[in-house]
Amino acid sequence: MSIPVQNIYHLLTYAWDQLDEAEEVAVTAEPxxxxxxxxGRVLVQGTTHVLKRGLARDYVPEVExxxxxxxxxxxxxxxxxxxxxxxxxxxxxDELSHDVPVNRLLKSALYHLLTAPELARSLRRxxxxxxxxxxxxxxxxxxxxxxxxxxxxxxxxxxxxxxxSVCQLVHEEVLLTQTAGERLFRNFTGNEKRMAALFExxxxxxxxxxxxxxxxxxxTLAWAVVPxxxxxxxxxxxxxxxxxxxSATRKLIIxxxxxxxxxxxxxxxxxxxxxxxxxxxxxxxxxxxxxPARPVDGLLLYPVVASQLRHSYQLLDTVHRLRVAxxxxxxxxxxxxxxxxxxxx
Numbered sequence: 001m002s003i004p005v006q007n008i009y010h011l012l013t014y015a016w017d018q019l020d021e022a023e024e025v026a027v028t029a030e031p032x033x034x035x036x037x038x039x040g041r042v043l044v045q046g047t048t049h050v051l052k053r054g055l056a057r058d059y060v061p062e063v064e065x066x067x068x069x070x071x072x073x074x075x076x077x078x079x080x081x082x083x084x085x086x087x088x089x090x091x092x093x094d095e096l097s098h099d100v101p102v103n104r105l106l107k108s109a110l111y112h113l114l115t116a117p118e119l120a121r122s123l124r125r126x127x128x129x130x131x132x133x134x135x136x137x138x139x140x141x142x143x144x145x146x147x148x149x150x151x152x153x154x155x156x157x158x159x160x161x162x163x164x165s166v167c168q169l170v171h172e173e174v175l176l177t178q179t180a181g182e183r184l185f186r187n188f189t190g191n192e193k194r195m196a197a198l199f200e201x202x203x204x205x206x207x208x209x210x211x212x213x214x215x216x217x218x219x220t221l222a223w224a225v226v227p228x229x230x231x232x233x234x235x236x237x238x239x240x241x242x243x244x245x246x247s248a249t250r251k252l253i254i255x256x257x258x259x260x261x262x263x264x265x266x267x268x269x270x271x272x273x274x275x276x277x278x279x280x281x282x283x284x285x286x287x288x289x290x291x292p293a294r295p296v297d298g299l300l301l302y303p304v305v306a307s308q309l310r311h312s313y314q315l316l317d318t319v320h321r322l323r324v325a326x327x328x329x330x331x332x333x334x335x336x337x338x339x340x341x342x343x344x345x
Contacts, residue, residue, distance in 0.1 A: 277324075
């Protein structure tokens with residue numbers, strides 16, 4: 001599925017829920033850009049922005065052999081090494097430093113980009129110029145990705161959010177080859193499992209941001225069954241929607257399916273994928289019991305870069321509808337937004 005690089009970036013910023021930061025670090029892809037190039041442009045713009053505001057700093061614990069008392073004297077260590085007879089001692093103190101986790105992750109991502117052979121040459125020069133300005137930050141060539149979950153941003157470092165998301169994507173997607181340290185960028189758009197999760201988060205955050213009529217969430221629906229035993233209850237799977245839009249007068253359940261084709265060939269005829277329709281039907285039926293005061297509609301939503309799909313079905317003896325639709329990601333971003341908003345009609 002071929003999606004323009006600029007649109008992939010929009011998908012990412014919505015999925016990360018970082019639109020405000022993306023507008024602050026406005027980046028437009030060049031016609032020949034790969035995804036790696038576009039991420040490089042984001043890091044160039046974002047790092048330049050951070051350097052203008054001032055790199056994040058924090059107090060970092062240091063230990064130093066010194067002739068003047070600083071912080072806490074490590075007496076036992078100084079006696080063990082017999083440094084006191086020379087008029088020096090080991091001291092532990094906190095020093096304000098740029099060598100903090102957020103800057104280490106940023107420098108590491110810039111380093112990975114510099115060593116990626118696929119990166120555009122002009123971008124490589126810009127990244128190298130920024131990289132040398134982080135000379136007082138430790139290079140962690142292969143960071144532990146768990147560090148990203150441990151980083152805590154506060155008011156003075158909130159502008160790092162988008163940068164750290166891009167850094168994490170770079171670290172996840174740059175692979176060490178078997179050759180001498182050469183790095184290759186694995187284009188994650190070929191990974192359908194990751195793209196499916198990205199598509200779902202994008203749709204949910206898009207509707208949360210771009211319309212005011214509905215509350216948007218992923219919700220767990222109650223099964224309309226009575227388990228015979230506690231053991232039977234324990235093995236029931238969760239019935240969790242991808243996107244639920246709820247207003248005082250209507251409810252819409254969207255099931256996002258990242259498939260290359262929305263229809264499947266069956267005896268040489270295109271058919272809706274039955275398991276997808278069954279799942280959506282079950283969601284609507286159970287939500288109808290849970291929310292009897294309002295109509296509940298269901299929408300199967302697929303991305304498409306070629307032809308559009310719009311089908312609607314009325315459930316017998318009810319006001320509820322099931323719809324199957326696509327959103328064309330191979331168009332201007334304004335067109336993508338208009339198409340998604342039009343599906344709420």
